[in-house]
Amino acid sequence: MAVSSRIRMLGWTFLGWTLVGLTYTAAMVGSGRLRHQELSWGVALGINLSSAYLWMLLFPVVAWVARRAGYEAWQWKRALALHLPAYLVLALFHHVVWFSAYWRWGSPSYIGQVKLATVLRLAMPWRLHDDLVLYGLQLLTLYVWHHARKGEAERQARLEVEARLAISKLQTLRMQLQPHFLFNALNALSGLVGEDPGRAKTMIARLGHFLRLTLEDQAGTEAPLREELRLLEAYFDIQRLRFEDRLTFQVEVAGEAQQALVPRLLLQPLVENALHHGLARRPGPGILILRAHRRGNRLCLEVEDDGAGLPEPCPEGVGLANTRARLRARYGAEASLTLQRGDSGGALARVELPWEEA
Numbered sequence: 001m002a003v004s005s006r007i008r009m010l011g012w013t014f015l016g017w018t019l020v021g022l023t024y025t026a027a028m029v030g031s032g033r034l035r036h037q038e039l040s041w042g043v044a045l046g047i048n049l050s051s052a053y054l055w056m057l058l059f060p061v062v063a064w065v066a067r068r069a070g071y072e073a074w075q076w077k078r079a080l081a082l083h084l085p086a087y088l089v090l091a092l093f094h095h096v097v098w099f100s101a102y103w104r105w106g107s108p109s110y111i112g113q114v115k116l117a118t119v120l121r122l123a124m125p126w127r128l129h130d131d132l133v134l135y136g137l138q139l140l141t142l143y144v145w146h147h148a149r150k151g152e153a154e155r156q157a158r159l160e161v162e163a164r165l166a167i168s169k170l171q172t173l174r175m176q177l178q179p180h181f182l183f184n185a186l187n188a189l190s191g192l193v194g195e196d197p198g199r200a201k202t203m204i205a206r207l208g209h210f211l212r213l214t215l216e217d218q219a220g221t222e223a224p225l226r227e228e229l230r231l232l233e234a235y236f237d238i239q240r241l242r243f244e245d246r247l248t249f250q251v252e253v254a255g256e257a258q259q260a261l262v263p264r265l266l267l268q269p270l271v272e273n274a275l276h277h278g279l280a281r282r283p284g285p286g287i288l289i290l291r292a293h294r295r296g297n298r299l300c301l302e303v304e305d306d307g308a309g310l311p312e313p314c315p316e317g318v319g320l321a322n323t324r325a326r327l328r329a330r331y332g333a334e335a336s337l338t339l340q341r342g343d344s345g346g347a348l349a350r351v352e353l354p355w356e357e358a
Contacts, residue, residue: 017052020134025049055094055138083139091128223264223358228266258292261358278307306342306346331354
C-alpha cells in the first residue's frame with residue numbers, strides 16, 4: 001500500500017474513533033442530566049475520547065483476528081470461535097487498562113475516592129456491553145471494507161476480461177479485411193497480367209509494399225490518422241495503376257485531425273467500396289475525396305465519390321459490414337457509419353466517433 005494511502009487510512013480511522021467518542025460523550029452528558037447528575041463536557045470528553053482512542057490502538061488486533069476468521073458467510077463457525085474469545089480478551093484488557101489509567105490520572109469527580117478493585121468490579125458489566133457494541137462496529141467496518149475492495153477487484157478483473165475480449169474481436173475483424181482486400185487486388189492484378197505485364201509487375205511491387213505497411217503493427221488496434229493516411233496513399237498507388245488517369249484522389253484533412261486516434265484499416269474498406277461500387281462503374285474520370293475534421297469532442301471522417309451513386313437497394317459487403325462491426329465493438333453507440341447520396345451525385349460514407357488524440 002502506498003504511503004499516501006496509509007496516511008489517508010490513518011486519518012479516516014482517527015476521525016471515525018473521534019466520532020465514536022463524541023457520540024458517547026453526548027449520550028453520557030444527556031443521560032446524566034436526565035438523572036439530575038450534572039457532568040461537565042470536559043470530563044465526559046476525557047472519559048469517552050480516551051476510551052475510543054484506546055480501542056483505536058487495539059483495532060489492528062481486531063483486523064488480524066478478522067483476517068484469520070475469514071469474511072465469507074460459510075466461515076461463520078470459524079469466525080464465531082475466534083471472535084468471541086478475542087472480544088472477551090480485548091474487552092477485559094481495555095477495561096482494566098483504561099480504568100486503571102483513569103483512576104490514576106483522570107477526573108476525581110467521576111471516580112472519586114473509590115478503590116480501583118471496586119471500580120473495576122462495578123463497571124465491568126456495562127463496560128463489557130459497550131465494548132461488545134464497539135467490537136461489533138469494528139467488525140462491521142472491516143466486513144464492509146473487505147467486500148467493497150473485493151467487489152472493486154472483481155469489477156476491475158471483469159473490465160480487463162471484457163477489454164481483452166474486445167481487443168481480440170477487433171483484431172479478428174481487422175484480420176478479415178486483409179484477405180478481403182488481397183482477393184480484390186489479386187482479381188484486378190489478374191486482368192493486367194495479360195494486358196500489360198510491366199504494369200502488373202509494378203502493381204505486385206506496390207501490393208507488397210502495402211502489405212508490409214499493414215503488418216508493421218499487428219498488435220495495435222488503433223493508430224493516429226496520419227499513419228492511416230500513409231497506408232491509404234500506398235493503397236492508392238495500387239489503384240492508380242488500375243484506373244490510370246480515370247482516378248483523382250483528394251485529401252482534405254485538417255492538421256489537428258491528423259493526430260486523432262482511429263481504428264487501423266478504418267478508411268481502406270470505405271475507399272475500396274467507393275472505388276468498386278461507384279467509380280469503377282463510371283465511364284469517365286472520377287474524383288474520390290477524403291475529408292477529416294474535428295467537431296467538438298467528435299471526429300468526422302468522410303469518403304465521397306462522384307461515381308454512379310448508391311444502388312437501390314444498397315447491400316453491405318464484407319468491408320462495410322466489418323467496419324460497422326468494428327466501430328460497434330470499440331465505441332458502442334458513440335460511433336456511427338452512414339451511407340448517403342453526396343452533393344456530386346455519388347456516394348458519401350460518413351464515420352463519426354469520439355475524439356481521442358494520439
